[in-house]
Amino acid sequence: MAASSQALPQKPDGFSKYRPLYRAILAANWDEAQIFFNQNPAAIQSPLTNNLDTSLHVGAKAGNASFMEKLVSLLLDHELGPRDAYGYTPLHIAARHGNIEVADILVRRNSNLLYLHNRRGLFPIHCAVRNHRKSKEAFLYFLGVTRDDEYGQPNPYAGPTGVSILVNLIVCKFYDLALQLIVRYPDLGGHKRTRNDISALDAIVLSDCSIINNHNLNFWQSFIYHCVSKAESTTSTPIFHLITSLLQWLVGKSIVNKMVIHHQVVKLLKCLCDQLKTLNDTQVISLTEQALFDATSLDIWQVILNIAEAYPMSVYFLNSEKQNILHVSVMIRSENVFNLVCGTSVLRTFFPDYRDINNNNVLHFAGKLAPPHKLNLVSGAALQMQRELQWFKEVKKITPSYFLSYRNKDGKTPSMVFTEEHKELKEAGEKWMKETATSCTIAAALIVTVIFAAAITVPGGNSGENGLPIFSNHNAFTIFAISNAASLFTSATSLLVFLSILTSRYAEQDFLYALPKRLIIGLVTLFLSIIFMMIAFSATVYLEFGHNRRGVLIVVAAFACLPVTSFVLLQFPLLVDLVSSTYGRGIFDQRGFPQLPF
Structure with a gap:
């Protein structure tokens, strides 16, 4: 029935x-x-x-x-x-x-x-x-x-029902099984399943976390990536399993499995895109258009590259707003796709000339506020504002100077769009900077006060005969004098730098270099002043109570490491982020990205 x-x-x-x-x-x-x-x-x-x-x-x-x-x-x-x-x-x-x-x-x-x-x-x-x-x-x-x-029975692997099996395998992250299926039934790459009108290519994009951006790997991850790549290219399955098992034993199962899954997805993606070469233009556009823009939004450059290699004209697709992949990558802040496009000289020259249905050029998109999930990748509103300015500056490099004066449908130039969209972020960045500077100013002022008092009341006091410090002939006293002076100078410098942050004008461009540079100098000098203060204090305790007993010096030195370690654990990550985002290589690096066909 x-x-x-x-x-x-x-x-x-x-x-x-x-x-x-x-x-x-x-x-x-x-x-x-x-x-x-x-x-x-x-x-x-x-x-x-x-x-x-x-x-x-x-x-x-x-x-x-x-x-x-x-x-x-x-x-x-x-x-x-x-x-x-x-x-x-x-x-x-x-x-x-x-x-x-x-x-x-x-x-x-x-x-x-x-x-x-x-x-x-x-x-x-x-x-x-x-x-x-x-x-x-x-x-x-x-x-x-x-x-x-099976005679007289429908074929579950044909058409939309077969695509549904393939899509579900990808959604469940059974990529090795999906690869087996697409090898047996290559035609599945040229269809969509009836429900939700989704293709296998769309499903891969939706499971984007399985594709690794090998440009962001550290040394050890890159080494494992290379080893897995070599093992995956071998024709011997036992050899592949032997190599991956050895890597799992050496560095842990999680990272190796992630690399293996990545290579399975890349092979599956290539199989699906190879199938596109056998289809007509209408079929290819139907299968790839949505996947291309979804991949751009999710910053999966490998999908865009594979689609473009199978169908070069795909790089010129426009979405319903008449936006190309460069527009979308800038608007969504997809730096890998941006680097992929800009690494191809012809596209870097040609794409910026496009305008969408609202007459926005690519600089207008750079002026828009980044999506929350992209902003939250950077800690602190000030650094978020800096990242936004870096995007605007980088996009400006690939556009003619007169693009800054272009007005969109609302009569706004890119600079006007940037100011309007980032008003609240700028205020939040100013508040964050001032709160950070205020907290550090209090610490620096306290160190200045303590160190200055220590310079006046030296350990052991002064001699009644000549007024010189009693312990002036001890090596520990020399260490005390030098570290005390260094702590005073560095803490005073830190105090002045943080005061300059508090009195800054907080213009938009200040968030790019001026304010981060001052904060870096302030944090570094504050860190040094704490170290020198601990050295001076340790030398004082040794002079007063040590009496040449090394055990006292070891214990004091061990406890002196506590505030220094606390500062490193609590504030050093912020300092690293500041230095990296201000003076580091940054996210805009076209090296290592292949050339897109066009």
Whole structure:
């Protein structure tokens, strides 16, 4: 009976008499269930719930193979495929819950169950892909028993239904299985699934976290990346597994698995894009246009490169707002895509001339405020403002000077857009800078006060005969004098620098270099003043109480490291971020990016 012809019962209370049977099936209590069947023979095939679940559905969900073997033996082969209210058969349910043994019992009795679809056109293999246990074994079982050439049966791997399997494998991050499927059925790369109108290429973009940007890897990660790349290129599977196992033992499982998954996705992406070369323009545009702009928004440059290599004209696609990939990359702050485009000289010259439907040029997009998820990659409103100014400055490099005077549909120049969009961020940056400078000013002033007093009242006092310090002939006193003076000078410098931050005019351009540079100088000098102060204090304690006992010096020095370490742990990350963002290589580096075809 067709699933669409079934309707939900109007009186759910009518199923209350089946509750003992339902509980018996869930508990895999065959004796109790058999007693119920003997008293109510029709209950074997009758719906037990308002969802039209039969005993087979409930048993397939419970997953007890022994119970299901006995239950199936009471039914004929053609009676093993009852449908619930949504058209699911018991085999669908077993697949969805990853109950392979139950599924095998049903398939051995009636293999035609593999080719019955539910009301949405999904076969049991579709349910096996996204099983609740997230088990690859469940899918591999159904892949092994579901044929594409079964006489008189539909082919689950053809067209939209096949694409749906592939898409679900990608969504579940079973990339190795997706690669197997696309190798067996390469045509799947040229279709979309009916539901949600999504292609395998779109699905890869949506699982963007699986693609690694190898330009952002550190030394060890780059080394592992290189090793996995070499191992992946070998034709010997045992050698590949041996190399990855060794790397897992050396550096940990997590990072190696991430690299392996990345290479699986890249191979899958290449297979899908190779299929584009066999399609006509209309088909390619339908499959790639949305994926291209989604990849731009998510900053997955590898997707854009592979699509462009298969269909070079894709780099000139425009979205519904008449924006190209350069516009979108600047607006969303996708630095990798921006570097990819700008690394190709022809596109770097040609793309900025485009304007969207609101007459915005690329500088107008640079003037817009970055999305929150991009702003939050940088700590502190001041550094966020600096990053925004860096974007505007970098985009200005690839545009003619007269672009600054261009007005959009609202009559605003790029500079006007930047000022208006970043008004609140600028105020927040000013507040953050002042609060940071105020806190550090208090610390610097306290150090100046203490160190100045220590210079006047030297350890041990002065001699009554000549007025010179009593311990002036000791090496420890020399260390005290030098470190005390150094602490005073550096803390005074820090104090003045932080005061200059408090009295700054806080213009937009000040956030680019002036304010970060002052904050760097202030933090460095404050850090040095703390170190010198601890050295001076340690020398004083040694002179007063040490009496040439090294143990006292070791203990004092150990405790003196505590405030220095605290400063490093609490403030050093901020200092590193400031130096890196102000004087580092930055995010705009086209080296290492390949040339886009055009």
